[in-house]
Amino acid sequence: MTPARILIVEDDRVVARDLAQQLATMGHSVVGMISRGEEAVLHVVELRAELVLMDIRLEGETDGITAAQEIHDRCQIPVIFLTAYADAATVSRASRAEPFGYLLKPFEELQLSTVIELALHKHRAERQLRASEQRYATTLSSIGDGIISTDAQGRIIFMNPAAEALAGWPRPEALGRSIAGVFRLAHHITGEAVEDPVLLALRSGQAAGLPAGTLLLTRHGRHVPVDGSGAPVLGEDGQVIGAVLVFSDMTRWREAEEALHRARTELAHAARMAVLGELTASIAHEVNQPLMAAVTNAEACIRWLTGPAQDAGRAAEAARRVVRNGSRASEVIASIRALARNEAASMAPLDLRSAIQDVLVLMQGELQRAGITLRTSLAPALPMVRGDRVQLQQVLMNLVLNAREALGEAAPDGCIEVAAQPAQGQVTVTVADTGPGIAEDIVARIFDPLFTTKPGGMGLGLSICRSILDAHGGQIGMRPRSPSGCAFQITLPEAKHGPSDRTTA
Template sequence: MPHRILIVEDERIPAADLELRLTALGYEVVGSVATGADALRLAGERAPDLVLMDIRLRGDLDGIAAADRLRAEHFVPVVFLTAHSDDETLSRARVVEPYGYLLKPFQERELRTVIEMALYKHAAERRLRASERRYATTLASIGDGVIATDRTGAVTFLNPVAERLTGWPLAEAAGRALRDVFVICNEGTRLPVENPVDRVLREGRVVGLANHTVLTARTGGECPIDDCAAPILDDRGAVDGAVLVFRDITARRRQEDEKARLDEKLREGTKLEAIGRLAGGVAHDFNNLLTVINGYADLLLAGLTERGPLWEPLAAIQDAGERAARLTQQLLAFSRRSMVEPKVLDLNAVVTHIGKLLRRLIGEDIALALALDPHLAPVTADLGQIEQVIINLAVNARDAMPGGGRLTLETRNVEVRAADTAAQPDLRPGRYVRFTVADTGAGVPEDVRPHIFEPFFTTKGVGKGTGLGLAVVHGVVKQAGGHIALECPPGAGTAFVMLFPAGTSRDAPAPAPAPVPTGGSETILLVEDEDPVRNIARLALDVQGYTVLSAGGAAEALKVAAAHPGRIDLLVTDVVMPNAGGRELGDALRAVRPDVKILFMSGYTDEAVVPDGAFGSGEAFIQKPFSPIGLARKVRAVLDAHA
């Protein structure tokens, strides 16, 4: 397809001659006009590839002015035709950057050469401009700031991100030293940092920015950044400038901080879980010992009709044993291995009921305030454990306010959304009952907060605390499927915020008084691998009139049962035993004696002992350490159930 050329010549004969010569050379002439105004009009209508323009034209626009407008409005290349080669004319023509000159008169060969060179130069410029547009669009769309400089370090370019981060628009920054536009310092020392571009221009290699660098914008705002500067090389490989690429890492820094915080919470949870397993194991073994100690103390005290010389030492043994049992219960609560009896509770009723005890516990110089939501949803938890949580937190609050203050217990319904759980990976979205215990004490020091839920960690003096109070609270809340957090605003005391899953129904009957134990004549198969525990349990059941068959393990128990010709009414078995546990024993015994009832006993329970915390029909559980009376009462209740 031939190139299209517009002729602008105010002399008719030269114009006609030029048209004939162009046609003979294979070009298409789209028009021939005599004025600059007509040239602009026809260029807009017919879009020529090239304009051959006489410099001197009649009218308001001479050739130089018309060429300037053609370049600006239509980006059409212009070759000047002139018989004048004086310096003044050529100087004016150079301002509009023509694509060539033809001095009249000229030959066809000269005409063709100038036209082809002009067309080639224009095509190259079009490709260059397209490349520049792609380059500019790319730099404008990326999320990093980009600044380019010349070989002296003066700014030649800023993309929009760089303009925003530095506060300098390109029009004002161009030509300025980079150090005036890109102002950086060390985040920790606040001392100025060497500009990486200075090193690039000096060393001719890629240079990265040191960590912990802050960019100060023209407006005074600051943001942490990282960046990299690289040299711009000329055709000979010499450094002709530099390009600096940098980014605002505020969001990344926030994500890193959040990840570090979550990692720390994970490590803390793993540590607590490991300590919990250890505590549960210790409590399990200790409970076996306490079952024997407390059991014999109870039996001996029950046999004394008068307060003789043995009464006081036996009572001291019994008291110490009971306190030790409470300590093991705290260990089990912390480790979430205690046996619970979850019920649907009205937390407001629990708080109101225990409020009378709290007023005596905290003393007269501490005011107790209750802020209870009258429309509070119910929760499912163990009543005794919830009361223990309230007491433990109240005692801590009392100790934090030796000069008096206010203890506030608040309940309300809350909705936890997915966005609220981002910082708490163990919390799920849903409806919760929020229970807050807050005091107006001095608060918890910053260095203490990471350790508050650790067992045996205490800031109290020797002999004034076991360090289990908050560990127990943590374990109870977690075992109830809840979440607990510490809030300690500066100068505003301490608040423990607990979230319990909200229920939909209410069923919180008042606990029935413990029945007076009565004996019986039924036959009981007692299985326990610890001889002292088995002996005290057998003694406790013997005195109640039961026929007791005993065994030290599952295999022995099955042999005893097979050899017994009569009925076996109840299996009382330890849960964890060598070779086969109590649950396996119960399944095997029921295969041959389907009507036998089962009472499990253990120092602790977890998912491996009692799956889902549930028992089947005719099954029950008693927690060690138990008293002889407690065992007798539980045995009678299991035998009488569904009789």
Template sequence: MAHKTKKARVMIVEDEGVIAMDIKRTLMDFGYTVTSISSTAGEAIRRAQTDKADVVLMDVVLDGAMDGIEAATLIHSAMGTPVIFLTSYSDEFILERAKITEPFGYLIKPFRDRELYTTIEMALYKDKMQRQLSDSQKWFSTTLMSIGDGVITTNADGHVTFINKAAVRLIGLKEDAAIGLPIGELITLKDETSEDLSDDAFNPLIVAMAGDTTVSLTDFLLIANTGRAVPVSMTTAAIKDEQGSILGTAVTFQDQTKRKELEDKLRHMMLTDSMTELNNRRGFYMLAEHQLKRAKRFNRKIAMVFIDVDGLKRINDTLGHPTGDRAIVDTASILKETFRESDIIGRIGGDEFVVLITDVFGVTEDVVTERLASTAAIYNERQDCPYKISLSIGFVLYSPESDLTIDALMAAADRLMYEHKIRKHNKS
């Protein structure tokens, strides 16, 4: 009785003509299409390229210099066609050689028709599953290679087994150089304070490999073994099998360089005076409050200087506001040249400036007044300058035992500055 027709195409390689024809009739009775019958390895290899069969029935022992095992190896490698071995022998050596080629089935002659049918169907199913798995793996690998996030996987010993293109760009090391390296040699993590996460209890890679829950981190520096430092956010998770045994670790990185640059730009805009590039009121307060806390903690003195530009209204009224703006910018330059980089300088509005001196050793009100006057004199000597810069200052020394706040220091310095301005006005 004929069976339901199958679409599978079968190629027969058998040097015994009678056996080959018998197999062909059986296959056709099962509904298979027999693409060709070959009696030698060379003939089988040539026909495999044109037949494009779904499965090959390969006799192990063939006439000629090449046997069926060698032919099967070449056909499967070149075409990917699944091979079922046919043999009259159950020799262990032949079996071991055949295993190396990873056959899809193995039949010892004589075999029953149903054995042949079952073996072919199992081979076709196995081939289908392997191709689906291969396609899935290729799709997965291609996806991981193409995504913008860096991805690294390791084995249970922490050695790199996969690294995608984004991770290669982040780390600056080629894929073939990274595979097999311990991940600790490939990358180092540092927190925002640039302290190395060398303690295993806090290392997210170690934590993930220990089987803990997924670890997510933000605002960390990834230090590649090339020395390159990149701000990243990252997630690590253990890779486990169905029994819960840890097979390795998956690590994903997101390059935060652009985000950091945007945040820095926005922070600069929020905390910086656009005209002078000095700290604005908000920026000055933020930095000054920090220094005040440090002064209390380490028992250090600091000083607050309040500075006002004399006669700015007159400059604006007689020479115009653009010229007045230039006088403000010149004043900012004078302050930058007069004070140290460690001192905090801010423009808090209009013609008013403040400076927090963080190290007062050798600094007095007279010293500050003299330095400012000297630097201003250099600016006033310019022949193209239609105005003269004159500054009034108030100087307040802060002692750590005092309870004064930044606002109180600034108010006290403002009063002294106003008194200085009156004295100057009375002398003129």
């Protein structure tokens, strides 16, 4: 026997006391004796009852059947009816409250003990079943693929959130509907209807998949490429009692496939044009700045050594800057060669703020000579990113050079703004200018390889920038500024803690 905490709901105090004595003899604990149904509903949880013995006819407005129904609905505590009434109408009404037992007064102690034991066992089994069903429902709901389950007639009995989102049908509206009315399919070329794999599975008793090029026609009129299959659910007798459909949105896969095809076409075209010297032009473009900085610092070194105001300390510092500029040029050449050969780039945690400042120091002299104002807005504590320092500095230098060229040779009022801020797990870097901007009809093409608006340009700078950022898991985009100019924005994911790795540039 399993001891339990039992609540007695009986309006006859003598009967209630006698019942309590019997239960104590059996080893159970009586947590309360209540005479009214509405009080039982209010206090059953507070008393932590595990079972309720309920008389059908009670004092007050709420009889035992109504109270049992409310207890079952609110807290799913099992109820056993103990009553002297066994007419057909009462029994029929009592059965709708789903009691765990029904005993007619007077009853033997053995009968009461047996019914209580069976009720407790049934309740434990139902509770375990509900927990199991909840685990399965939670698991299916968390899966990214769409899942729909039907009965043997093809009516929907379950639909996870992914299936709701893809089909455009909220689960409450889809439940009970035929699968054919919710999961409508068509061929992506002919537009002809494609038979639902669930109906095929129900009819044949075997799993059935979707043909290639299948589109899901959503409730809102969208056409979504999908892939998936339906499988029958068999009962204990081997008969089909339903089916399960699992399907996936193939939109991103198809977009990736199309992007890969476009990339292959572009790469083939770039390979055919290699003889025109794209790589040479790119190297000259990137190396020019550190070389010019080296020349400037060398001239400064000579002035401090031979001029009227000689200063050996400053001359030495200028010479050290020449060394750093030369090393920078060497690193750029090595990086571009690795990029051209599709070699792996060294990826490591990187202080992006420091890398940006190094580039701006390199560019400052040229911008000052051109009369261009440089403004910066760098967050004092940028998150670390993971990447190749030289390659990311190439991207920033290219954007600053493009802004410089957009402002022209004579730009007394020109301004370039460089900003860097953290944003929801990413770092954004913006390079903006006050130049004439970019015409709307070419905005969509500015990142295409070999496309340029500059006389004598090769159209490689922005294309290389995008390739580098793609390899770093980042993005680059452009937006117009008001009243003039444009702003290029790059985003890079924050570095996750872990060892340095290597990835294909």
